[in-house]
Amino acid sequence: MSATVPAPVRGRLAGVATMVGSGLSNQTGAAIGSLAFPVLGPVGVVAVRQYVAALVLLAVGRPRLRAFTWRQWWPVLLLAVVFGTMNLSLYSAIDRIGLGLAVTLEFLGPLTVALAATRRRLDLCLALIAVAGVVTLMRPRPSADYVGMGLGLLAAACWASYILLNRTVGRRIPGAQGAAAAAGVSALLFLPVGVVLALRQPPGAEAVGYAVAAGVLSSAVPYLADLFTLRHVPARAFGLFMSVNPVLAAVVGWIGLGQHLGWAEWAGIGGIVAANTLSVARVKRR
Incomplete structure (x- = not known):
């Protein structure tokens, strides 16, 4: 007699598989x-x-x-500016320092928000671990690109602001209407960029295809996948898995783009991932 898997367990397994697919899709989209x-x-x-x-x-x-009232519009407008700046600084950092390091530095944003919400001795230790990881990644060396690292830190600051603004928007506007409005405004802000590129030197179909693939894989697929995942996987498990994204980014950059990292870079990434993971676990538990 064949054993049947209970529906909740099947849903949980499907949610975990979706999380893995979402993370890989996000980082693969950035690489493409x-x-x-x-x-x-x-x-x-x-x-x-x-x-x-x-x-x-x-x-x-x-x-x-x-x-929408003005009380609802102003955080939406700020969210749109932060959303665009976050993606622009991240992709500019990827262009200069590679996918793995850029995504790792960006993850300092949610880590800062998580640690700021707590006041315990272990949280200070987690902050020190993260700082040690950053110092390892940004240590002086001939090949260091401090502009690229600064852009990664700017993306982190934008992500922290994005989290806080999303909370405000979510409280004032029901459902996903606020996030959708912010995405629409952000697209309008970037519309002149598309017009200038099209008029100055029309890009080929291949380049446009890469960019569209990035949008689909790094925006559309993760968003829709996260909607499904959060119905089947506890928020704590979801947050813990999100903390592993820098490792996924480093692996995708290594395999897909040939961006090799040394042991010191892997150690720095590991420190920041560990601090993120433990901080999320503590906040979700409380």
Whole structure:
């Protein structure tokens, strides 16, 4: 007699598989998008990504824009600016220092938000571990690109702001309407970039295809996958898995783009991932 898997367990397994697929899709999309940098540059790739994100979120969220009050609009506008700046600084960092290091530095954003919400001795230890990881990644050496690292830290600051603004938007606007409106405004802000690129030197179909793939894989697929995942996987497990994204980024960069990292870089990534994982576990448990 064959054993049957209970429906909740099947749902949990499907949620875990979706989490893995979402993480790999996000980092693979960023890697594919970097292939269009020589033609479109990071700004052009981010512009296309914002267009794709807006189309998906507007279709899902269906915001009633005319019903928004100014109290609802101002955090949406700030969220749109932060959303665009976060992606632009991240992709610019990827262009200079590689996928793994850029994504690792960006993850300092949610780590800072998590540690700021707690006041315990272990949290200080986690902060020191993260600082040690950053010092390892940013140590002085001839090949160090401090502009790229600074862009990665800017992406981290934007992600922290994105989290805080999303909380405000979520409290003031129901459902996904606020996030959809912010994505639409951000796409409008990048519209001149697309016009200038198209008029100055129309990009080839290959470069545009890479950029569109980045938008689909790094925006549309993760967003829709996360909606499914959070129905079947506890928020704590979801947050813990998200902390592993820098490792996925480093592996995808290594395999897909040939971006090799030394032992010191892997140690720095490991320290930041460990601090993220433990901080998320503590916050979710409380």
